[in-house]
Amino acid sequence: MRSNRAKARAGVSLAATLPMLAGALALGTPAAHAADSPGRHTLAGTKPAWATAKADKGATANSSQVSARVYFAGRDAAALAAYAKAVSDPSSPSYGKYLSAKQAQARFGATKAQVAAVTSWLKSAGLKVTGVTQHYVAVTGDVAAAEKAFGTQLHNFAKGSKTYRAPQQTASVPDSLKGAVLTVTGLDNAPHKASHDDTLPPPSAVFHNSGPFSSYYGSNIATTLPNAYGKKIPYAVEGYTGKQLRAAYGAGKYTGKGVRVAITDAYASPTIAFDSATYAKKHGDAAWKTSQLRQVLPDAYTKTTECGAAGWYGEETLDVQAVHAVAPDAQVTYVGAASCFDNDLLDSLSKVVDNHLADIVSNSWGDIEANQTPDLAAAYDQVFQFGAVEGIGFYFSSGDNGDEVANTKTKQVDTPANSAWVTAVGGTSLAVGQGDKYLWETGWGTQKALLSSDGKSWVNFPGAFTSGAGGGTSRTVAQPFYQKGVVPDSLAKANGATGNRVVPDIAAIADPNTGFKVGQTQTFPDGSQQYSEYRIGGTSLAAPVIAAVQALAQEAAGGQALGFANPAIYAKYGSKAYHDVTDTPTGSELAVARVDFVNGLDASGGLATSVRSLGKDSSLKAVKGYDDVTGVGTPANGYVESYRRH
Numbered sequence: 001m002r003s004n005r006a007k008a009r010a011g012v013s014l015a016a017t018l019p020m021l022a023g024a025l026a027l028g029t030p031a032a033h034a035a036d037s038p039g040r041h042t043l044a045g046t047k048p049a050w051a052t053a054k055a056d057k058g059a060t061a062n063s064s065q066v067s068a069r070v071y072f073a074g075r076d077a078a079a080l081a082a083y084a085k086a087v088s089d090p091s092s093p094s095y096g097k098y099l100s101a102k103q104a105q106a107r108f109g110a111t112k113a114q115v116a117a118v119t120s121w122l123k124s125a126g127l128k129v130t131g132v133t134q135h136y137v138a139v140t141g142d143v144a145a146a147e148k149a150f151g152t153q154l155h156n157f158a159k160g161s162k163t164y165r166a167p168q169q170t171a172s173v174p175d176s177l178k179g180a181v182l183t184v185t186g187l188d189n190a191p192h193k194a195s196h197d198d199t200l201p202p203p204s205a206v207f208h209n210s211g212p213f214s215s216y217y218g219s220n221i222a223t224t225l226p227n228a229y230g231k232k233i234p235y236a237v238e239g240y241t242g243k244q245l246r247a248a249y250g251a252g253k254y255t256g257k258g259v260r261v262a263i264t265d266a267y268a269s270p271t272i273a274f275d276s277a278t279y280a281k282k283h284g285d286a287a288w289k290t291s292q293l294r295q296v297l298p299d300a301y302t303k304t305t306e307c308g309a310a311g312w313y314g315e316e317t318l319d320v321q322a323v324h325a326v327a328p329d330a331q332v333t334y335v336g337a338a339s340c341f342d343n344d345l346l347d348s349l350s351k352v353v354d355n356h357l358a359d360i361v362s363n364s365w366g367d368i369e370a371n372q373t374p375d376l377a378a379a380y381d382q383v384f385q386f387g388a389v390e391g392i393g394f395y396f397s398s399g400d401n402g403d404e405v406a407n408t409k410t411k412q413v414d415t416p417a418n419s420a421w422v423t424a425v426g427g428t429s430l431a432v433g434q435g436d437k438y439l440w441e442t443g444w445g446t447q448k449a450l451l452s453s454d455g456k457s458w459v460n461f462p463g464a465f466t467s468g469a470g471g472g473t474s475r476t477v478a479q480p481f482y483q484k485g486v487v488p489d490s491l492a493k494a495n496g497a498t499g500n501r502v503v504p505d506i507a508a509i510a511d512p513n514t515g516f517k518v519g520q521t522q523t524f525p526d527g528s529q530q531y532s533e534y535r536i537g538g539t540s541l542a543a544p545v546i547a548a549v550q551a552l553a554q555e556a557a558g559g560q561a562l563g564f565a566n567p568a569i570y571a572k573y574g575s576k577a578y579h580d581v582t583d584t585p586t587g588s589e590l591a592v593a594r595v596d597f598v599n600g601l602d603a604s605g606g607l608a609t610s611v612r613s614l615g616k617d618s619s620l621k622a623v624k625g626y627d628d629v630t631g632v633g634t635p636a637n638g639y640v641e642s643y644r645r646h
Helices: 079-090 101-108 112-124 144-151 242-248 274-284 309-326 344-355 374-390 539-556 566-571 639-642
Strands: 039-043 056-059 064-074 128-132 136-142 154-158 162-167 172-174 179-185 261-265 293-296 333-336 362-363 363-367 395-399 421-434 438-443 445-450 464-468 473-479 500-503 506-508 517-523 529-536 592-596 607-613
Touching: 039 162, 056 374, 064 112, 064 144, 064 374, 079 101, 079 374, 079 566, 101 179, 101 473, 112 128, 112 136, 112 500, 128 333, 136 144, 144 154, 162 362, 179 374, 242 309, 242 421, 261 363, 261 539, 274 293, 274 309, 274 517, 274 529, 309 333, 309 517, 309 539, 344 607, 363 395, 374 395, 395 539, 445 529, 506 539, 539 639
Parallel strands: 261 333, 261 362, 293 333, 362 395, 395 421, 421 506
Antiparallel strands: 039 172, 056 154, 064 136, 064 179, 128 136, 154 162, 421 438, 445 464, 445 607, 473 500, 517 529, 592 607
16 A cells, blocks of 8 residues: 555555655756746745635734745755756766765755855744754744745635635745745645644554465466456465565565665554564565664654554555565665654655665655645755765655546646656556466556355446556656657647656556565554554555665666666666566456455454456556556566676
8 A cells, every 4th residue: 555645554555645846847957937026036836726816715814823944945956956867867977976965965955155044034034943954944933924034925725625824926035045945835734734742653453364365376266256357267365475576576696785775654663673573584584684674763753643653554564574575685774754744754855865874765655746836846856856966766656546536536646756856666466476487467457346145246347446556647747858759649748748757667566466465563453462464565565666676786786876767767668677567468358356354354244255357547558668557667587687787
C-alpha cells in the first residue's frame, strides 16, 4: 500500500502520494517571475489556483495566526538546476562529477548575507523568527504582519466543502531580496492543521491473509471455483520472498554491499529492529549485521491522529524488509518525519541531503497532483536538485489508484512522483514460477468480482476496478529532456502541445495479489502485541524494490553513485536491460482467486471468495514499449550487469 502524506495506511495495498513541484522547474531553469510591482519582486505560484474571486469569502481577521517558511533561492537557482542535469546525464562531460554536501552548499546554497537580509526583513515586518536553517527561515505572526511582509491581502476562500486562508494576490518580496528568496509556503493553510506533540500509538490491529495460497505462481489451481476467462485460475500467492524477487529482477551475485539506502516515511515503528531480524531469519534472508539498520528520528512527533501514525509502521516495515530482501548487504537508514505533512517530510528529505546519509532514497508516500501548489513544488524540487548534484537519487511510488478517476473523479497523476527530478516507480503483477523462474508481468490493475452464493459463478464478472499502479500525464510539470524520443506524443502531449512529464519511469512488483510477505508486530484482539505475517503490495512495494535493485547496480558499477538515475534509465530503453511489460503477456487475459477473512483476522467472521483480474488498470494500459503503467519496463537479468564496469 502507499501511505498518503495526510492519511493513514489503509487496506492491504501499501503506497502513498504527496504534493509537489510544478512545471516551473521541470529539468531546466526556473520559470520567469511575473512582472514585478514597483519596488516588489513577485514569487510566482504563491497564490493557489483555487483562490478565485468566485470562492472569495472575505478578508481573514488581522489577529489570525500564520506560520510560514521563506525558502532561500541560494546563489544561483538556475545554475543549480543546470548542474543537477549535467551530472545526471550520461552524455554530459560532467556526468558523475558529484559534489559533497559541503561543496554543494558552498556553490549553490544561500550566502550568509542572504540569510541575514531575509531574516532582518521578516523581523522588520513584525514576524517572529522561530527557526533558521540553510534552506529556509521559519516565522510566525498575525495576518497583518504577514500581509505587510508579503505584499498581499490574506482572504478566506471556499475549497470544496471547506474554507481555507490564502493570498488574494501573488505574494512578493522587496526588490532588494530578488534572487535571495525562492518561495514562501504556509500563506495558504489548505493542507495544514494545528499541531501538538504526541507520543506514538501502539501498533495497528492485526491483519491476516486466509488461504488457500499458491507458493509460486500457478502452484495451486482453484479447481473447485468457476472459470475465469475460459479457464481455471490459480490461487493468489502467499507472498513472494526475497529469493524469488532477486531471481525475477536479475540480482545475480550482487547484494548491495557497500551501498547506502535511505527510506523516508512518517513516524517510526517501535518494533522495526525485532520485526526485521525475525523476518530475515524466517525467510532465509541474510541476518542483519550490527549497525546495518539505523534510524534518524525527530525529537518529537506531531499530528499523530490526523496522520494515523500507527498505519505508517507497516509502511516502514514493508520498505525496510523489501530493501533487505533484495539487497541484503546494503546499509539501510530510516529517516522518520515528525508527521505526514509537507514541512516535516521536507525536513526528513533535507536531512538525507544535508548529511548525505545515502545515495539511494526510497519514498512510498505522496498525494494527488491537484493538491500540490507551486510554492511547495519549488521547495521539494530544490531538495531533489541538491541531491542530484551530490549523487543522490530519489525513488517515489507512483500511486495505487490508477488514473485517480475512481478516487477523485479527475484524471491525474500523483506527486512528488510527478517531479521531473525524481524516479517515479510504477507497478506490476508478477508471476514467479517453480524454481524461482521469472514467467511474466502485467501492469498492475485489479478488477474484483465476488463468488455467487451458490458457488457456481462470479457476480458481475470481471467486476469493478479496485486499485492499480498510478500513472499518466502531468498537468503542471513540463516534459523533461530524458523522456523525449521515448515517451509517445500521445501521452506526452495529452495535456498540451508542448508536452508534459509522464509517470512512471520504471516499475516493479506491486499487485497485492502477487505481493510480498512482510512480518510485523501487531495488536491482537486480546490486547497483546505479537509478531505476525501478511501479504502486501502497492507501489509502496515497487519503490523499495527498485531502490534495492539500484543498490545492486551501484555495487556492479564499482560503488560509483548512480545519482538521479532517470537519464541513465531512459538511455537503456529498448535494450535487454528491461522486461517490456504488457497487460496480456500470455496472449490471453489473466486472473487469480482469493479467499479472505471478512474480519481480517480469522474465519469466525466468515470468508469472502473473489476473482481478481490482472492487467486492468483504470484507463491506463501496459503496452509494448513505454507506457504509463510500467514506464520503460521492469529490470531484467541484463539490468544490473549493464552498470558493471568492464
